[in-house]
Amino acid sequence: MMRQFTNQQDLVHAGISYYTTCCLNLKSLYDNRIELKTMFISKEWEDNMWSKNEAGRRFYNLVVSNEFWDGVLYAINSFEPVVDVLRRMGCGRSSMGNIYGELANVKREIAFRFENKEEHYLPVWYHIDCIKDEHMKTPLHLAGYYLNPLFYYQNGNEIEKTEIFRDALLECAHKMYPDQSVQERIVHQLKLYRTASQSFGRARATLMNFDPVSWWELHGSTAKELSTMALRILRLTCGSLAYEQSWIEMVHKKKPSLVQCNKFEESTFVMVNRRIQEKAQMKDRSCTCIPSQ
Structure with a gap:
């Protein structure tokens, strides 16, 4: 139903990093806010089983609320310029x-x-x-x-x-x-x-x-x-790896009693280079994913 009202567009986008993904998805939601409002007040939604349960009513109240969309816009305006800098850092362009x-x-x-x-x-x-x-x-x-x-x-x-x-x-x-x-x-x-x-x-x-x-x-x-x-x-x-600490925490938490100093350094070396390789492979897609305004 969502794709029917958004001309087959998907709301969810994946970026090169967690913060880029958050920004892309917020922008995607905001850009499709009219289509989403139209969907939730449509006959198709009224006839759908989801409109009758608690979760459906909660989402309906959220999507038709102007206060919610004002908050989304506030988050985008606060967040997007910072993400743009971090994105260039992740692409090795800073x-x-x-x-x-x-x-x-x-x-x-x-x-x-x-x-x-x-x-x-x-x-x-x-x-x-x-x-x-x-x-x-x-x-x-x-x-x-x-x-x-x-x-x-x-x-x-x-x-x-x-x-x-x-x-x-x-x-x-x-x-x-x-x-x-x-x-x-x-x-x-x-x-x-x-x-x-x-x-x-x-x-x-x-x-x-x-x-x-x-x-x-x-x-x-x-x-x-x-x-x-x-x-x-x-x-x-x-680089922006300093803001993505979850991968290094995994090395500590996986087997903390067995990870010795040398083994930890070797694991860190492999994981860092793997992350760099993954970023390089996603570079072209990520560097063009946030349009300039």
Whole structure:
């Protein structure tokens, strides 16, 4: 009956991860809300045995309720921009220099979807900030954000007012280059990057045409040491496996008394690579499954 009213469309879709699947199914429900309402008020539904029992009446009250669909739309507007970032991470399309800035863009997108009404978007922002503060206030994430020219030259004044970004960059330089003379050259070259001097000034016009790695490869010649460090950081990739812990918990729970350290590491290695292989096989389908709005 549902397919009859939805032109043979299936409401359930499978994504590359749990959170993608949830988002796809919420969108599928919302996109077919008119068809579902039509089904539940139709003669076919009235004559069906399911309309007479408690479960059928409960679903009828749910589907015809405007409050329910308002809640679904609220969940989609809160959830979809975040899922889009996690989806790109799962597809291997997000680097260390992108993720921090992309989450900042996600917050702006969510506020826009809620027409900048704080009572709607601030609770969502709070949860994003909690995750961001817990997992992404690390030297590599912060330095990657600082060294991403697309974000830096858009938000340079705000970034410079926040000392944690500059401190993270200096910490990365200290750990990556023990030679103090190299560290001093990096600090000196940062001035060229901040003020868009020499080749950096000409490079600002090409920001939209290159990804951060290609940008530094083409325009970092006047700051050799800084460019080398930027490329090492920006070439690091981000993944979403940290948010999918159920598979690793299975290794612990299956035979906890027998899993020794070496065996556990070997099992983890096999399972991680199997997950990566599965994600690669589903990549094309997942990367096109959520249409842009």
